Amino acid sequence: MRARTRLALGAVGAVAAAGILAGCGDAGSSGTEAPAAGASGPGCAPVAGSELIVLEDDKALQNTDNIIPAINAKAANPEMIAALNKVSAALDTSKLIALNRAVDIERKTPRVVAEEFATANNLTAGIPASQSGSLVVGVANFSESQTLGELYRIVLTAAGYEVRVQQIGNRELYEPALEKGEIQVVPEYAATLAEFLNGKVNGANPPEISSPDLAKTTEGLRTVGEQSGLAFGEPSPAQNQNAFAVTRDFADKYGVRTLSELAEKCSGQATVLGGPPECPQRPKCQVGLADVYGFQAGSFSSLDPGGPLTKGALNQGEISVGLVFSSDGAIATS
Structure with missing residues (x-):
């Protein structure tokens, strides 16, 4: 994968x-x-x-690496976060495995798999088309991130945005772009991003802020995220x-x-x-x-x-x- x-x-x-x-x-x-x-x-x-x-x-x-939407803080608003939270709520680990199987084993494209999932799960129901403007969803260079990015595209489009998904590469490349606002949203992993930002904010080898407790991991992530110009939606039950x-x-x-x-x-x-x-x-x-x-x-x-x-x-x-x-x-x- x-x-x-x-x-x-x-x-x-x-x-x-x-x-x-x-x-x-x-x-x-x-x-x-x-x-x-x-x-x-x-x-x-x-x-x-x-x-x-x-x-x-x-x-x-293991620490709690639940899927979580990471957002440039200046671009974030309650309507955007509510739309992204629809993806978080719709996923669990079994469903994430099925999405990955469809892409990696059945050889469907991430875009097709995301659209099929969104239709089957009525993902855009109740999202008001109240927003406008352009957004870029950044994704990493592996298929799971790309599928999640396509799901984000679907719900943000339903919210009224003009959305483009852009593959950027690894976290060292896309996280600074997210901080600067060159991209606005990225599908992320709570514990991994928490420690990545922890190292940036608190220097080399700081005490861990992630843990097997999702609430503690999310609290730590939001703290270092605020210092990095990032906001977050709700973590999904889905873990990788x-x-x-x-x-x-x-x-x-x-x-x-x-x-x-x-x-x-x-x-x-x-x-x-x-x-x-x-x-x-x-x-x-x-x-x-x-x-x-x-x-x-x-x-x-x-x-x-x-x-x-x-x-x-x-x-x-x-x-x-x-x-x-x-x-x-x-x-x-x-």
């Missing part, structure tokens, strides 16, 4: 940080690292399968954050549906964790699994950040559990 590593891996202030802490081999390496210290049990060997499911983060390792996936066949064989169950039943030599090269050093990846859940993999396979290498290794039975993005179109929702 994208070529980026979620900031929630633990590198505060970074956006596309793949390889920053490449202590475990190059991305795409098919080998595995030596067994982790403390992985003394038998573990759970990989099980191939065509369906991937996300294990529940029942102890809240780091998650750990297994095949459905693996989950059924070993009886695991949560990360606590994975730690209890699968810590040990046969268990292979897969993810980006920096995962073993990151507090939201292997370090966090050990610290929060007590999970110890027998070995680590250096792959990619939630991309085709990791998903392929799960499908083919090369790794037991892999780091993915929670809204990936390949994730099964039932």
